[in-house]
Amino acid sequence: xxxxxxxxxxxxxxxxxxxxxxxxxxxxxxxxxxxxxxxxxxxxxxxxxxxxxxxxxxxxxxxxxxxxxxxxxxxxxxxxxxxxxxxxxxxxxxxxxxxxxxxxxxxxxxxxxxxxxxxxxxxxxxxxxxxxxxxxxxxxxxxxxxxxxxxxxxxxxxxxxxxxxxxxxxxxxxxxxxxxxxxxxxxxxxxxxxxxxxxxxxxxxxxxxxxxxxxxxxxxxxxxxxxxxxxxxxxxxxxxxxxxxxxxxxxxxxxxxxxxxxxxxxxxxxxxxxxxxxxxxxxxxxxxxxx
Amino acid sequence: xxxxxxxxxxxxxxxxxxxxxxxxxxxxxxxxxxxxxxxxxxxxxxxxxxxxxxxxxxxxxxxxxxxxxxxxxxxxxxxxxxxxxxxxxxxxxxxxxxxxxxxxxxxxxxxxxxxxxxxxxxxxxxxxxxxxxxxxxxxxxxxxxxxxxxxxxxxxxxxxxxxxxxxxxxxxxxxxxxxxxxxxxxxxxxxxxxxxxxxxxxxxxxxxxxxxxxxxxxxxxxxxxxxxxxxxxxxxxxxxxxxxxxxxxxxxxxxxxxxxxxxxxxxxxxxxxxxxxxxxxxxxxxxxxxx
Numbered sequence: 001x002x003x004x005x006x007x008x009x010x011x012x013x014x015x016x017x018x019x020x021x022x023x024x025x026x027x028x029x030x031x032x033x034x035x036x037x038x039x040x041x042x043x044x045x046x047x048x049x050x051x052x053x054x055x056x057x058x059x060x061x062x063x064x065x066x067x068x069x070x071x072x073x074x075x076x077x078x079x080x081x082x083x084x085x086x087x088x089x090x091x092x093x094x095x096x097x098x099x100x101x102x103x104x105x106x107x108x109x110x111x112x113x114x115x116x117x118x119x120x121x122x123x124x125x126x127x128x129x130x131x132x133x134x135x136x137x138x139x140x141x142x143x144x145x146x147x148x149x150x151x152x153x154x155x156x157x158x159x160x161x162x163x164x165x166x167x168x169x170x171x172x173x174x175x176x177x178x179x180x181x182x183x184x185x186x187x188x189x190x191x192x193x194x195x196x197x198x199x200x201x202x203x204x205x206x207x208x209x210x211x212x213x214x215x216x217x218x219x220x221x222x223x224x225x226x227x228x229x230x231x232x233x234x235x236x237x238x239x240x241x242x243x244x245x246x247x248x249x250x251x252x253x254x255x256x257x258x259x260x261x262x263x264x265x266x267x268x269x270x271x272x273x274x275x276x277x278x279x280x281x282x283x284x285x286x287x288x289x290x291x
Numbered sequence: 292x293x294x295x296x297x298x299x300x301x302x303x304x305x306x307x308x309x310x311x312x313x314x315x316x317x318x319x320x321x322x323x324x325x326x327x328x329x330x331x332x333x334x335x336x337x338x339x340x341x342x343x344x345x346x347x348x349x350x351x352x353x354x355x356x357x358x359x360x361x362x363x364x365x366x367x368x369x370x371x372x373x374x375x376x377x378x379x380x381x382x383x384x385x386x387x388x389x390x391x392x393x394x395x396x397x398x399x400x401x402x403x404x405x406x407x408x409x410x411x412x413x414x415x416x417x418x419x420x421x422x423x424x425x426x427x428x429x430x431x432x433x434x435x436x437x438x439x440x441x442x443x444x445x446x447x448x449x450x451x452x453x454x455x456x457x458x459x460x461x462x463x464x465x466x467x468x469x470x471x472x473x474x475x476x477x478x479x480x481x482x483x484x485x486x487x488x489x490x491x492x493x494x495x496x497x498x499x500x501x502x503x504x505x506x507x508x509x510x511x512x513x514x515x516x517x518x519x520x521x522x523x524x525x526x527x528x529x530x531x532x533x534x535x536x537x538x539x540x541x542x543x544x545x546x547x548x549x550x551x552x553x554x555x556x557x558x559x560x561x562x563x564x565x566x567x568x569x570x571x572x573x574x575x576x577x578x579x580x581x582x
Contacts, residue, residue, distance in 0.1 A: 018438045023460065027438060027446040078401060081374075083393035102374035103449055106397070107442050110369060113401065114437035117408050121430030131422040138429065139412030146405035147309045147318060151398050155318040158394055169314065 009044045010036070012062045013069060016119050030100040030108040031115070035073045037091055042286075043068040046185035047192075049279055050203055053272040056193025063125040064137050064192060067116035068185050071145050074112035077105055079154070116141065129192050137188040144184035153177030165243045171212065179211035202271045209265035210283050213258045217287060219244040220254055225290060262287040300335045301327070303353045304360060307410050321391040321399040322406070326364045328382055333577075334359040337476035338483075340570055341494055344563040347484025354416040355428050355483060358407035359476050362436050365403035368396055370445070407432065420483050428479040435475035444468030456534045462503065470502035493562045500556035501574050504549045508578060510535040511545055516581060553578040 013035055018028045044065035051061040080087040080095040081102060087095050097105035119125065120138040129137075143149060153176020160169060186207040190200050223246050245254050265283040269276040304326055309319045335356035342352040371378040371386040372393060378386050388396035410416065411429040420428075434440060444467020451460060477498040481491050514537050537545050556574040560567040 023447045023450050023463070024438065024443045026450065027443070031438065074401075078397060081397065083372075083397060104446070106369060106372065106374060107446055107449075109401075110365075110404065111438040111442040113404055114433055114442065117429065117433035118437050121426050121433055123427075123430070126426050126430070131426040135412050135417050135422045135426040135429070136414075138408065138426070139414070139417070142405055142408035142412055146409050147315065147322065147402040151402040151405065152315050152318070155395070155398055156314045158398075159314050159317065172314070 005045065005048065006041050008062075009041050009048075009065060009069070013066050016063070016066055016070075016115065018115075026100060026104055027107055027111060030096055030104045031112055033099060034077050034090075034096050034108065035070060035112060037073075037093060039069075039072075039091065041069060043072055043181055043185040045282070046182065046207075047189045049282070050186045050189025050195075051193045052189075053269075053275045053279065054190050054193035054195040054199055056189070056195075060128040061189060061192045063119045063122065063128075064134075064141075064188050065185075067120045067138075067141060068181060068188070070112045070116040070119070071141065071150070072181060074109040074116075075145075075150060075154070077109040077112070081105060084158075113145070116145075133192050133194065137191045140187050140191060141184050144180040149176055149180030149184075150178075151176075153180065160242060163242060167245075167248050170243055170245065170248065174212065174215045175208075178215060179208065182211040182214070183207040198271055202268045205268035206265045206279065206283070209261040209268070210286055213261040213265070213283075213287055216245040216249075216254050216258050216261075217289060219246045220251065220258070221289075221291065222246070223251060258287050296336065296339065297332050299353075300332050300339075300356060300360070304357050307354070307357055307361075307406065309406075317391060317395055318398055318402060321387060321395045322403055324390060325368050325381075325387050325399065326361060326403060328364075328384060330360075330363075330382065332360060334363055334472055334476040336573070337473065337498075338480045340573070341477050341480025341486075342484045343480075344560075344566045344570065345481050345484035345486040345490055347480070347486075351419040352480060352483045354410045354413065354419075355425075355432075355479050356476075358411045358429075358432060359472060359479070361403045361407040361410070362432065362441070363472060365400040365407075366436075366441060366445070368400040368403070372396060375449075404436070407436075424483050424485065428482045431478050431482060432475050435471040440467055440471030440475075441469075442467075444471065451533060454533060458536075458539045461534055461536065461539065465503065465506045466499075469506060470499065473502040473505070474498040489562055493559045496559035497556045497570065497574070500552040500559070501577055504552040504556070504574075504578055507536045507540075507545050507549050507552075508580060510537045511542065511549070512580075512582065513537070514542060549578050 017032050017035065018024070020028065047061055047065035047068060048058040052058045076090060077096045079085050080090055081097055088098055089095060096108060100108065117138060120134060120141070126134045145151070153173050156169065156173040157177060160173065183204065186203040187200060190203050222244070249257065262283050266280050269279055308323050308326065309315070311319065338352055338356035338359060339349040343349045367381060368387045370376055371381055372388055379389055380386060387399060391399065408429060411425060411432070417425045436442065444464050447460065447464040448468060451464065474495065477494040478491060481494050513535070536548070540548065553574050557571050560570055
C-alpha cells in the first residue's frame with residue numbers, strides 16, 4: 001500500500017505483456033496502452049496485502065494480483081466502446097478504440113481477459129503457490145469476472161439505462177460491476193496464503209463494505225466534488241438520468257452509510273491482529289478520497 | 292465421435308449456462324443463443340477422445356471439453372460484430388448482435404470466455420481431475436486462446452485484410468485463428484488423463500496436421516463446392532481479396548497437401564494403438580467433408 005509496491009505491480013504487469021514486434025504488434029501495443037495507463041491499482045494491492053496478513057509470501061501472489069488488474073483493464077476497454085458507453089477519454093487520455101480503432105480495441109480486451117488466466121496458470125505461477133491454491137484462486141476470479149459477477153453487473157447497468165431504479169437494484173448492479181472483483185481480490189490473497197474459513201469470512205466482510213462505500217463515495221463526489229461545478233449536483237447521474245446512492249439516500253444518509261461501512265470493514269480486520277494496519281488505513285483513505 | 296457423444300456435449304453445455312430469469316436474463320439468453328446454435332462440436336470431441344485414448348475417464352474431462360467450445364463460441368460472436376466481419380448470418384441464423392444488439396453480444400462474448408475458466412476451475416471440476424491437471428489444462432487453453440494463440444491469429448487476419456500474403460503468413464494466421472484451439476483440445480485431453488511426453492508429442496503432430504488440413508479443405512470447398520456457384524471460384528476469398536491456400540498452392544497441390552497431412556495425423560496415432568481408431572476416422576472424415 002505504498003509507492004514502492006505500486007511500482008512493483010507496474011513492473012510485473014509490464015513483464016507479463018506480450019512484446020513481439022511482428023504482425024501482432026498493434027494488438028500488443030493496444031493491450032499495453034490500456035494496461036499501463038496508470039490507475040490506483042487498488043485490486044492488485046488488495047490481493048498482495050491479504051496474502052501478507054494471512055502470512056503468505058506476497059511475491060508469489062504477484063501473477064494473481066496482476067491478473068485482477070488485467071481483467072479490470074479489459075472491462076474498461078470494452079465499456080468505452082461505441083456500442084457501450086461510447087467514451088472518447090479515459091483518465092485524460094483518448095480511449096483505446098480512439099487510438100487503435102474498434103476492432104483492435106475489442107481484441108485487446110479479449111486478449112487481456114485471456115492473459116489474466118494465462119498469467120495465473122503459467123507453469124511458474126502454479127509452481128510458486130502450488131496447483132491447489134492456483135486453481136482455486138483462478139476459479140475465484142473467473143466466477144467474479146463473469147455472468148454472475150462483473151459482466152452480470154454491466155448488463156444490469158445496461159438494462160436499467162435511463163431508468164430510476166431501487167436501492168436494491170443499484171446495490172446488485174454495483175455488487176457485480178465493481179464489488180465482485182474487489183471481493184475476489186481479497187479472497188484470492190487469503191487463498192494464496194492458505195488462509196482458513198475465519199480469515200476468508202473476515203475478508204468477505206471487509207471487501208463488501210469497502211466495495212459499497214467506494215461506490216457511494218463516487219456518487220457523493222459527483223455532487224459535492226469538482227463535478228458539482230459542472231452541473232452534476234442534482235444527485236442524479238446527469239449523463240443517464242439514472243438513480244444514484246445520493247438520489248436514493250440523500251447526501252447526509254449517504255455520508256453516514258460510508259462511515260458505517262468503513263467502520264464495519266475496519267472491525268472485520270481484527271482477526272488479522274496488528275498486521276492489518278495498512279488495510280485499515282486503506283479503507284479509511286478510500287472513504288476520505290476527494291477524486 | 293458419434294451422435295450420442297455430441298448429445299452428451301450439448302447437454303453438458305446447457306447445464307453450465309447461467310439460467311436465472313432476473314435482470315440479466317437477456318445476457319443469459321444471448322449466451323445460450325450462440326453456444327447452443329449447433330455446430331460440429333469438433334473441439335470438445337477431441338478433448339474427450341484424447342482423454343479416452345490416453346486411458347482417462349472422459350466424463351471427468353467434460354467441463355474442459357465444454358470450456359473449449361465456449362471459447363470457440365465467444366470468438367464467433369465477437370468476429371461477427373460490425374467492427375469486425377460485420378456478418379448478419381451465422382449457420383443460417385441471424386448473428387448474435389442482430390438479435391440482441393451489439394452491447395449484449397459484446398458482453399455475451401466476454402461472459403462465455405470467462406465462463407470457460409469458471410467451468411474448468413469450479414470446485415467440482417478440480418475435485419474430479421485433481422488440481423494439478425485442472426490447472427495445467429486450463430493454463431493450456433488460456434495460452435491457446437489469447438494474444439499468442441487465437442486472438443493473435445485474428446489480429447494477423449485483420450492486419451492482412453485486402454492484402455496478398457505469403458504462405459508463411461497464412462499458416463501463421465491459421466495456426467492462431469483455428470489451429471491453437473484444436474491443438475489445445477488434443478493436449479488438454481492428454482493432460483487430463485495424465486499422459487506422458489510421448490503421447491503429448493503425438494497429440495501435437497495429429498492436432499497440427501488436422502488443423503492445417505481443415506483450413507485447406509475450407510479453401511478447397513470455396514472453389515470446388517457449392518460456394519463456386521456463388522462466384523467464389525477464383526481461389527481468392529472474394530469478400531476480402533486475400534490469399535488462400537488454393538490461390539497460393541493451386542487446387543492440385545492443395546489436395547495433395549491435405550492427403551499428406553491426413554496421413555501424418557493418422558501415423559502419429561500409432562502410439563495409442565487400436566484405441567485411436569475413432570481419431571483416425573475423424574481425421575479422414577475432416578479431409579473428405581463436403582461442407
